[in-house]
Amino acid sequence: MRQDARETLRERFQFRCGYCEVRERDVGAELTVDHFQPRSQGGMDEADNWVYCCHACNEFKGDCWQPDSSQRILHPFRDDVATHTVEQEDGTLRAISETGAFHIERLHLNRGPLVAYRRERRLLEAARLTQARLLERLRRLEQQVQTLIVQAEQLERADPNP
Ligand SMILES: [Zn+2]
Structure with a gap:
């Protein structure tokens, strides 16, 4: 991957993981590049197929590719993720669709440090x-x-020797 393509991708994802939203500055490193459609499943090595994401999400996603199933990974831009998952007060994610449930489970989006991160973000x-x-x-x-x-000064001027 060319350096300028990588920079463009980082900016497009606002330096955050496309799946769990953790930022580069939270993990103290640049993130990884995921092929949304895995190369092992015929995915192309091109910008359209890249998702900037953290190491953990990339590992958990692995070569998951079931685009026509409700049991699939949500794409950060192509899917309206908010109609599938919702963040709760305690920092956990709750599924509101079958796809959301699969997405959360497959990517381990309720892993301990991530829940703690969301809770901290809410407090902040x-x-x-x-x-x-x-x-x-x-x-x-x-x-x-x-x-x-100003009023006190006006009163004083009006009556200098009360
Ligand atoms: Zn992530």
Whole structure:
């Protein structure tokens, strides 16, 4: 694979695993290139058939290729993955279709470290939201204090010796 093709692929997948969404910077390394239709099953070695994915997902997927079955791997772009799986509060993925169930099972998408990663990501998102709300509240309080200062100054000017 040519270096520029690899760079394009990484960007297309936003430096994340196409299957479990873990990022390069989370695993501390570049990820692997999966042939969605395995070469052993007639898949071509070309951009259309490449999925950027982490080592674990690539291993678990192996040479799975059952495109006409409900027991198949979902493609990150060609399938609407959200209609097959849903992330739960506790960080696990729940299947909402037969294909989703197969996809989760085959790729081991509820493996311990991945569930922990999703849970951490959820906590971080919640903390960011809280921080944004607090900053907004602080900004409003500062405005109110500023208004009160201006009013106090006006009162002082109107009646310098109460
Ligand atoms: Zn992965």
